[in-house]
Amino acid sequence: MTRAVRLAVPDLVSxxxxxxxxxxELGCFREEGLTPKLELIFPNFKAFExxxxxxxxxxxxxxxxxxxxFPEGEGLKLLAALAQGMFWVLVMRVKLRAxxxxxxxxxxRTIGAAPMVDLGLKHLLAEAGxxxxxxxxxxxxxxxxxxxxxxxxxxxxxxxxxxIDGFWANAMGAETAVRSGVGKVILDVRRGLGPAVAAHYTFxxxxxxxxxxxxxxxxxxxxxxxxxxxxxxxxGIPRLATDVGRKLFPPAEADVIADIIARDVxxxxxxxxxxxxxxxxxxxxxMGLLKKPMAYExxxxxxxxGLWRG
Numbered sequence: 001m002t003r004a005v006r007l008a009v010p011d012l013v014s015x016x017x018x019x020x021x022x023x024x025e026l027g028c029f030r031e032e033g034l035t036p037k038l039e040l041i042f043p044n045f046k047a048f049e050x051x052x053x054x055x056x057x058x059x060x061x062x063x064x065x066x067x068x069x070f071p072e073g074e075g076l077k078l079l080a081a082l083a084q085g086m087f088w089v090l091v092m093r094v095k096l097r098a099x100x101x102x103x104x105x106x107x108x109r110t111i112g113a114a115p116m117v118d119l120g121l122k123h124l125l126a127e128a129g130x131x132x133x134x135x136x137x138x139x140x141x142x143x144x145x146x147x148x149x150x151x152x153x154x155x156x157x158x159x160x161x162x163x164i165d166g167f168w169a170n171a172m173g174a175e176t177a178v179r180s181g182v183g184k185v186i187l188d189v190r191r192g193l194g195p196a197v198a199a200h201y202t203f204x205x206x207x208x209x210x211x212x213x214x215x216x217x218x219x220x221x222x223x224x225x226x227x228x229x230x231x232x233x234x235x236g237i238p239r240l241a242t243d244v245g246r247k248l249f250p251p252a253e254a255d256v257i258a259d260i261i262a263r264d265v266x267x268x269x270x271x272x273x274x275x276x277x278x279x280x281x282x283x284x285x286x287m288g289l290l291k292k293p294m295a296y297e298x299x300x301x302x303x304x305x306g307l308w309r310g
Contacts, residue, residue: 002030002033002034002035003033003034003035003216003218003219003222004034004035004036004037005029005034005035005036005037005057005058005219005222005223006036006037006039006055006056006057006058007020007024007036007037007038007039007056007057007058007059007060007223008038008039008040008041008047008050008051008056008058008059008060008061009021009038009039009040009041009047009059009060009061010040010041010042010043010044010046010047010061010065011040011042011044011150011151011152011170012040012150012248012249013150013152013153013172013248013249013250013253014150014152014170014172015087015170015171015172015257015260015261015264016062016087016170016171016172016204017060017061017082017204018082018234018241018244018257018261018264019060019082019083019227019230019231019234019268020058020060020082020206020227020230021038021060021244021248022230022233022234022240022241022244023036023226023227023229023230024036024038025243025244025247025248026230026233026240026243026244028225028226028227028229028230028233029222029223029226031226031229032222032223032225032226032229033222034219034222034223034226036226039056041056042149043114043115043116044061044062044065044114044115044116044117045065045068045069045115045116047059047061048061048065048066048068048069048070048207049069051069051207051208051209051212052069052070052075052209054209054211054212057208057212057216057219057220057223058079058206058207058208058212058220058223059206059207059208060082060204060205060206060207060227061204061205061207062116062117062202062203062204062205063078063202063203063204063205063207063276063280064116064119064120064201064202064280064283064284064287064289065116065202066078066205066207067284067289067290068116068289070209072290072291072292072294073290073294073298073299075209075210075211076207076209076210076299077207077208077209077210077213077299077300077301078205078206078207078272078299078300078301079205079206079207079208079220079223079224079301079304080205080206080224080227080228080270080271080272080304080307080308081203081204081205081206081269081270081271081272081276082203082204082205082206082227082231082268082270083203083204083264083267083268083269084190084203084267084268084269084276085189085190085199085200085203085267086120086189086190086198086199086200086201086202086203087170087171087190087203087204087264087267088117088120088121088168088169088170089168089169089170089171089174089185089186089187089188090105090106090111090121090166090167090168090185090186090187090188090194091155091156091159091166091167091168091169091173091174091177091178091183091184091185091186092105092106092109092165092166092183092184092186093159093165093166093182093183093184094181094182094183094184096109096165096166098166098184098186099186100184100185100186100187100193101186101187101193101194102186103124103125103128103130103187103194103195104128104130105166105186106125106130106135106136106166107130107135107136108135108136109136109137109165109166110136110137110138110139110164110165110166111136111137111138111139111164111165111166111167111168112138112139112140112141112155112158112159112163112164112166112167112168112169113138113139113140113167113168113169114140114151114169115140117151117168117169118138118168119283119287119289120168120198120201120202120283121138121168122138122287123198123201123283123286123287124187124189124194124195124198124201127195127197127198128195138168139164141154141155141157141158141163141164141167142154142158142163150170150172150173150253151169151170151173152167152169152170152171152172152173152174152176153172153173153176153253154173155167155169155173155177156169156173156174156176156177156180156182156183157176159177159182159183160177160180160182166183166186167183171260171263171264172253172256172257172260175256175259175260176252176253176256179256190267199279200275200276200278200279200280200282200283201279201280201282201283202279202280202283203276203280205272206223206224206227208220208223208301213301220301220304221304221307224270224304224307224308225307225310227270228270228307228308228309228310229310231265231268231269231270231310232268232310234261234265234268235265235268238258238261238262238265239258239262240258241257241258241260241261241262242254242255242257242258244257245257245258269308270307270308270309270310271305271308271309272300272308274296277294277296277299277300278293280294281293281294
C-alpha cells in the first residue's frame with residue numbers, strides 16, 4: 001500500500017526546485033511507495049506556513065525563507081540540498097551595456113525581484129558597498145502574485161516591455177530574456193560571476209518539520225530517497241527534463257528546460273555541508289532572520305545524511 005505525501009513548491013515553471021518536481025513526474029516517489037501531491041504555494045514563505053500548520057509534509061524552496069516562519073530554525077529540519085549554492089542570477093537590459101560581473105551596473109536602475117528572494121540581492125549589494133535602498137530601486141513586477149505565475153518568466157516579460165532595467169530571478173527567467181535578445185546575465189555567483197561570498201547565502205533545499213518527522217519518519221525517508229534518485233537521473237540524462245516540462249510548463253518554457261538543467265546538474269549534490277549552514281547563518285543574521293547562528297545538528301536532519309549519495 002502506498003502512502004500519500006504532500007509536497008509544496010513556490011515556483012513551478014522554474015529550474016529552482018526542479019529535482020523535487022522531477023521526482024514527482026518521473027515516478028521516483030511512486031518507486032518509493034509514495035503517492036505525491038504537488039502543490040504550488042506562493043509567495044515562498046506561505047509554503048513554510050503550510051508546513052508549520054501540518055498542511056504540507058515537505059517543502060522545496062530556498063533555505064533562508066524557512067527562517068521567517070520557523071524563528072531561529074526551531075522546529076525546522078533541512079533534509080537535503082536540491083542544488084548547491086545561491087541560484088538566482090541578475091539579468092540586465094542588453095542596451096544598458098553592463099559588463100558581466102559588474103555589481104555597480106545596478107546603480108540608478110530599477111531591478112525586479114520577488115519577496116524574500118530580494119534579500120539575496122540586497123545583501124550582495126550592501127557587501128559590495130552599494131546601498132540597496134538609496135543607490136538602486138528594487139521592486140516587484142506586474143502580475144507576479146497571480147496564481148501559477150513564474151516570477152522569472154514574469155520578470156523577463158517586464159524587462160522586454162521596459163518596465164524594469166533588470167531582474168534578479170531564476171535561470172528560467174534569465175534564459176527567456178537572453179534568448180529573446182533583450183537581456184544579458186550580469187551576475188551568477190555560484191558560477192563565479194560576481195562576489196564569491198554571495199554563493200553561500202542560501203540554497204535550494206528540501207525541508208520538513210520536526211513534527212512531520214515524528215509523525216511519519218518513513219514518509220520523510222522515502223521522500224529524500226525519491227528526490228536524490230531524481231537528481232541522479234537528471235545528471236545522467238538531462239533531456240528527461242523535457243518530459244517533465246511538457247507535462248507542467250507552457251510550450252516555450254518546456255522547450256528550454258532541458259538546456260537549463262544540463263547546466264544545473266553540476267550543482268546537483270544533496271549533501272548539506274557545514275559551509276552551507278555557516279553561510280546561511282551569516283546571511284540570516286545579517287538580514288535579521290536570525291538572532292544567533294544555528295547549530296548544524298539542530299537545523300539539519302542528520303539522520304538522513306546517509307541518503308544523500310543515493
